[in-house]
Amino acid sequence: MTQTSFDVERIRKDFPVLSRELPGGRPLVYLDSGNSSQKPTQVIETMREHLALHYSNVGRAMHALGAESTEAYESARDKIAAFVGAPSRDEVVFTKNASEALNLVAYSFGNPANTDDRFRLGPGDEIVISEMEHHSNIVPWQLLAQRTGATLRWFGVTDEGRLDLSGLDDLVTERTKIISIAHQSNVLGTVNPVADVLARARQAGALVMLDASQSVPHHPVDVAALGVDFVAFTGHKMVGPSGIGVLWGRGELLEAMPPFLGGGEMIEAVWMDRSTYAPIPHKFEAGTPPIVEAIGLGAAVDYLSGVGMAAVEAHERELAAYGLDALRELPGLRLIGPDSLEMRGGTLAFTLDGIHPHDVGQILDDAFGVAVRVGHHCARPLHLRFGIPATTRASFYLYNTTGEIDALVRGLHHVQKVFA
Structure with a gap:
């Protein structure tokens, strides 16, 4: 999927943290904005x-x-x-x-x-x-x-x-x-x-x-x-x-x-x-x-x-569509939430068969620099309703790219190989 006229690369330059390297030279892939977003230079x-x-x-x-x-x-x-x-x-x-x-x-x-x-x-x-x-x-x-x-x-x-x-x-x-x-x-x-x-x-x-x-x-x-x-x-x-x-x-x-x-x-x-x-x-x-x-x-x-909230929404809709398609290729992945774009935002929570979300999050961070959220996300009754203790959650924002979703998927494949 190609990006629209939304200039995500220009936007990313406004967020200093997105250009930093993590220990070991790993680039940061920040997919945890549902928890807390990063800050642009203009705010700082x-x-x-x-x-x-x-x-x-x-x-x-x-x-x-x-x-x-x-x-x-x-x-x-x-x-x-x-x-x-x-x-x-x-x-x-x-x-x-x-x-x-x-x-x-x-x-x-x-x-x-x-x-x-x-x-x-x-x-x-x-x-x-x-x-x-x-x-x-x-x-x-x-x-x-x-x-x-x-x-x-x-x-x-x-x-x-x-x-x-x-x-x-x-x-x-x-x-x-x-x-x-x-x-x-x-x-x-x-x-x-x-x-x-x-x-x-x-x-x-x-x-x-x-x-x-x-x-x-x-x-x-x-x-x-x-x-x-x-x-x-x-x-x-x-x-x-x-x-x-x-x-x-x-x-x-x-x-x-x-x-x-x-x-x-x-x-x-x-x-x-x-x-x-x-x-x-x-x-x-x-x-x-x-x-x-x-x-x-x-x-x-x-x-x-200045960016325009309609443009932010449209960009995140692209990311959600791309992410939903990308996650479907992973065997044993269970999406918790709507499997379509109808009345949904760019937050994807899921489980992997036989692998605790805490292990998923740790390996994604240590090996790939991918920051996701793991746990019950301060919504324990919802997780109890689905019969699970926790999920892994990737949440997208205006500065994320489809390439970062690709990095997430590569990391999840690696996680599955580790526990195979």
Whole structure:
């Protein structure tokens, strides 16, 4: 398969780590972007420059550095709001990662400080997730159920790795208060049918949240067009730094929610016996925020916007098609997830008969410099559903090439020979 007009070789030059050699002279083949992406020079230099020349705390100082730092921080919020189609910049809340964003929303349900009926939760009420979720979209809801006495329910997953909607009407009922599912699975690569779930949620009067950590970096995402209530994603998977994530929420819902953390900057006024809170989004950003990380995420959004998310998506679709074809030639390989391009991204998880994924990953790295992920990828219930302890996962991004997929396949053939 030939590359399109997408200039992957030019893009690769923006990522310094991709040109390094591993010990023994092995070139790096990085196929682990589903875990964390690499960073372009443009992001690295933006963060370095801010630390070197502009750094100060935000929103607190009247001096020049304080003004420059605040402007850069808030400018990053503007960029991110535009990137995901947020109707208002005030609906973009900075968190330290997607996990914190998910926990923030879960904290609001059943919280006595929240008097809005939409967030009231107790025995008889239900929370709906799915069997394919990352632990970050399971554990907060388990904790919520434990706190409130609500019941946690979930969508199953079909043998093909799709969300099982066969019991949708029975699963999502008038007892359902919130549904929280992955937009795209971090293991299966499956892109979930949000519109179908949302339509049923609206009939039942439930709110809907998406864990978009695996979709925002790889596809054009417009939160207003999706029509859901909350979206969480994280910077380190979208060529940005770690330590910065985003919660987008509908403004009226964020305004109704109590603060998640208390401290400086999230207040309007404080007395010894009570406090009032700042308007959104600052109500949810207690203390000194991840300033340079937010600015770095703004630079990452600039970079991805410059490439074009439609182009990123098309390139990854090519890689997924090439990878699916290439893996089919390996005897004893079992793909976990959809075997077609329909509603799926560039993440391929698999097992090899008789070989533990940890051995696969170690040999690929030691002998070929191929970096893949092995384990349950923080999605243990999904692996239990398929009757396996772990998988090997290759995940592609805008800087990967078909040649790197060829290297992966050569390495897998070698692994099979070692264990023959």
